[in-house]
Amino acid sequence: MRIPLNVARYAVSVIAAVALAFPVLAQNVLAQEVVAQNVVAQDDPLPSWNAGVNKSAIIAFVRSATDASNSNYVPPAERIATFDNDGTLWVEHPMYTQLAFALDRLKTLAPEHPEWKTAQPFKAALEGDMRTLGALGEEGLLKIVMETHAGMSTADFEKIVSGWIAEARHPRFDRPYTDLTYQPMVEVIHYLQENEFKTFIVSGGGIEFMRPWTARVYNIPPENVVGSSIKTEYKIINGKHELMRLGEISFIDDKAGKPVGINAHIGLRPIAAFGNSDGDAQMLQWTAEGPRPHLMMLVFHDDSAREYAYGPAGGLPDTAFGTFSPWLMEEAQKGGWHVISMKNDWSTIFSPP
């Protein structure tokens, strides 16, 4: 399914809902392999990274921030690291996972909504007619988000997302989405955690779409997830209090919203920030302008063989999701932000099935 740019780009801003998913991490590793991996891990905190400038930069930054004898030392309370999610920690092509969820959810709900057979934007979405959906603009997408992400309690939404993410499979890799996290980035998260960094997800995606599975998949607990959200209302439903999800956007955690979300949720400026698209530029700027030593990194998707290749920076295709523009590449070069080549920097992309 080909999704027009305007549909896709707006989707990342609009899909601002939330819920749970049980990660399905199948790990069939022989005992001998575990021992071998542990030996490597003792020497190398980032075994899925190839030797190079980027791997060295991460290790040097962590060593220096944690070494109390040098001037770049940062006390643990201020060791804040923020990670975008889509395209930085897990796959975002051929479409954002949350958009796949929304479209699947529409299909599930369609039998209860015969009017969707003729009413837009639902007709177009159900028929996979992305061109018409694109022509219907932001208003059309907002209607889809509200039908699929609002009108239920937070507890019910959590169950819906958990059920979906346990069952859904990525169309190309035929694995659960929670399997398709980037092993090298998960290693970075754990390496930072072992060095008393506080790690946060700061994503344009819906906060309650991520929270159900981030603890298991990344070891990042719900309270350390920052994302887009819709409003909720505390009210009595059948004699019990519930938080009902309203059809109204509360916050869009993207672009200039990322520093705002970081301040609102964390209250401290990051010293390390990881992203992969134009939507992350302000988070990296905000980090770079802080008074402490800092590390800014962008994942560049240049590996169509093992994952995907898109830009349009570097002459790669200008696709619907995760735009890495030539402007962002320039900002990275001017600012000394590290650009990670998936193809060259990563020896492994996903953990083995």
Next chain:
Amino acid sequence: MRIPLNVARYAVSVIAAVALAFPVLAQNVLAQEVVAQNVVAQDDPLPSWNAGVNKSAIIAFVRSATDASNSNYVPPAERIATFDNDGTLWVEHPMYTQLAFALDRLKTLAPEHPEWKTAQPFKAALEGDMRTLGALGEEGLLKIVMETHAGMSTADFEKIVSGWIAEARHPRFDRPYTDLTYQPMVEVIHYLQENEFKTFIVSGGGIEFMRPWTARVYNIPPENVVGSSIKTEYKIINGKHELMRLGEISFIDDKAGKPVGINAHIGLRPIAAFGNSDGDAQMLQWTAEGPRPHLMMLVFHDDSAREYAYGPAGGLPDTAFGTFSPWLMEEAQKGGWHVISMKNDWSTIFSPP
């Protein structure tokens, strides 16, 4: 200064700003006393609590939640404890500390605003004419909040609050406000932290008014503070990015807003919640209706000799701040929420000067 109820009650909702304060905790304790206290502390995690039902309830709850061999065990990831701030962790009479800050700030700014000499609500506030201020209603108070809490960067606001809180003294106790935290409650926070609880402040007060000093005073870091807030905007000021505080409320973390704020910020339901006024009722309800074992407690201010006495529950005076209504007392009795008598349950109120 006597503050009409309507002014005061609205103030708690409206004062939705944020910043820093250096705690001034003077501790002149002889070495011998330290040794004695440590011996007691080993036996007793709550030395400032008198023996009784409430002290026993806290200790029994913590022991049971952390004992993996019993059915009330709660895994550390779900050990969420939330504390209201004003009147639960520190003094809130004769007025909320943040309101004292706002009124002082108006006086500081007055020379730059000669028009305030004749324009309301500023004239009334500067003259301490609370009756007129009350008659000007919510709109008047909102203007004062916006003049004192908005229009600057978050970094500048933090400096303003830190400076004020380092200098300001409580009118009755003549000590810095950050000295006037309740020693028994600080012991509860530390006791929970030692038992792998995650402790959060969930206050109607401004998030950025609390964050500068909660780590030092309570050992609660900025990212674990939930509160009311105003909107911020990421923009370039003199060639550098700043988060500018706008004259617009973002969120009021009071009453039914507390469960909403808890869900937005933490994403998990508390198993222990501590409050002291009608504004905390929904937080305690939300905690009580959770599937895990839970503990709900309300501080009742019945000690006019050592602190203040107010209700109107129990026939105590109906004052401007921290209303504990007969309705709340009934809710507590029906729900098995513990009501802490400051007079009877606490052997110490404040840490010694």
